[in-house]
Amino acid sequence: MGELDSGDKLPPRIQWALDLLPRELSQETVEIGCGRGLACAPLLRRSATSLYIGIDRSSVSQARFEDRNHRLVEAGRARFIRADFLGSSVEMEATAGFAVNVNAFWTSPPRAFEAMHRMLRADAVLILVFEAPSEEKAASICAMLDRSEPDGFVKMGQVAPLDGRTIARRFRRYP
Numbered sequence: 001m002g003e004l005d006s007g008d009k010l011p012p013r014i015q016w017a018l019d020l021l022p023r024e025l026s027q028e029t030v031e032i033g034c035g036r037g038l039a040c041a042p043l044l045r046r047s048a049t050s051l052y053i054g055i056d057r058s059s060v061s062q063a064r065f066e067d068r069n070h071r072l073v074e075a076g077r078a079r080f081i082r083a084d085f086l087g088s089s090v091e092m093e094a095t096a097g098f099a100v101n102v103n104a105f106w107t108s109p110p111r112a113f114e115a116m117h118r119m120l121r122a123d124a125v126l127i128l129v130f131e132a133p134s135e136e137k138a139a140s141i142c143a144m145l146d147r148s149e150p151d152g153f154v155k156m157g158q159v160a161p162l163d164g165r166t167i168a169r170r171f172r173r174y175p
Contacts (some may be wrong), residue, residue, distance in 0.1 A: 010038060010039075010042060011038070012162065012166070013100050013101070013129050013131045013162070013166050014038055014039050014100055014129075015042075016129055016162050016166070016168065017039070017098045017100050017127050017129040017168070018039060018042055018043055018098075020098075020127045020129075020159065020168055020170060021043075021096050021098060021125065021127055022095075022096055022125055023046060024047075024095065024096075027047070027050050027051075027094075027095040027096055028050070028051040028052075028053065028092070028093070028094045028095050028096075029043060029050065029051070029052055029053070029094060029095070029096045029097065029098070030052075030053045030054075030055060030092065030094040030096075030097045030098075030119050030120070031052070031053070031054050031055065031097070031098055031099065031100075032055050032085050032097065032098070032099040032102050032116075033055070033056055033085065033099055033100065033101065033102040034054030034055060034056050034061070034065065034080070035056060035058075035061050035064070035065070036061055036064035036065050036068055037054050037061075037064070037065035037068050037069045037078070037080070038068075039052075039098075039100075040052045040054060040065070040068070040069045040072060040078050041068075041069060041072065044072060044077055044078065050077070051076075051077055051078070052072070052077065052078045052079075053078075053079055053080075053081060053092065053094065054078070054079070054080045054081070055080075055081045055082075055083055055085060055088070055090065056080070056082065056083075057082065057083060057084045057085070058082075059082065061080075062080050062082050065080045066080060085102070085104060085112070085115055086104055086108060086111050086112065086115055088115060089118075090115075090118065090119060091118045091119065092118075092119050092120075093120075093121040094119055094120050094121065094124060095120075095121060095124050095125075096120075096124055096125050096126075096127075097116055097119060097120050097124065097125075097126045097127070098126065098127040098128070098129070099126075099127075099128055099129070100129045100130075100131075101129070101130060101131055102128075105128050105130075105145070106130070106141050106144050106145065109144075109145075109148050109150060110150070110151070113150035113151060113152065113153055113171075114151065114152075116153075116173070117151070117152040117153070117173060120173045121173070122173060122174060122175040123172060123173065123174070124172070124173045125156070125170060125171070125172055125173075126153065126170070126171040126172070126173065127168060127169075127170055128145070128168060128169045128170075128171070129166065129167070129168045130166070130167050130168070131165055131166045132165045132166070132167070133165070134165065135164040135165055137165075138161070138164065138165045138166070138167050141167060142167050142169075145169050146169075150171065152173055152174060152175075153171040153172065153173055153174070154171065154172050154174060155169065155170070155171055156170035156171060156172055157170065
């Protein structure tokens with residue numbers, strides 16, 4: 001393992017999040033709500049010096065992550081932190097972060113951005129991707145994110161939707 005299994009296809013929303021991340025040669029990227037770690041290997045294929053940290057609260061996800069990405073974990077390029085994202089005191093200096101379908105960013109935006117502020121270094125990019133159940137819900141999430149002024153982050157302009165239900169927003173952390 002450590003690569004996508006044969007027959008495993010990276011969901012378009014995850015591929016899109018990876019495509020929106022900066023492509024610096026050496027970076028430490030944190031994924032919130034990483035689940036079984038589908039994004040880990042594709043992200044790390046970009047550079048031999050990049051590191052990946054996945055955060056999820058599920059023990060089942062942790063076991064699946066470690067099984068799927070065991071070579072990358074053993075090589076010290078990937079790790080899993082089992083934690084409740086909003087209740088976590090995890091601190092790091094990641095150069096980029098992303099979350100796919102993590103509802104904390106629209107249900108508790110101040111707490112979610114505060115937690116991300118502790119995990120990203122100044123000038124880091126944060127990508128949020130949501131695949132909403134309907135176009136109406138996607139529009140509602142977009143409107144909420146577009147009105148918000150998250151402490152410690154600045155919006156980086158609009159991102160055209162992937163489709164009517166799948167949207168993304170980019171932010172940059174400032175000190």
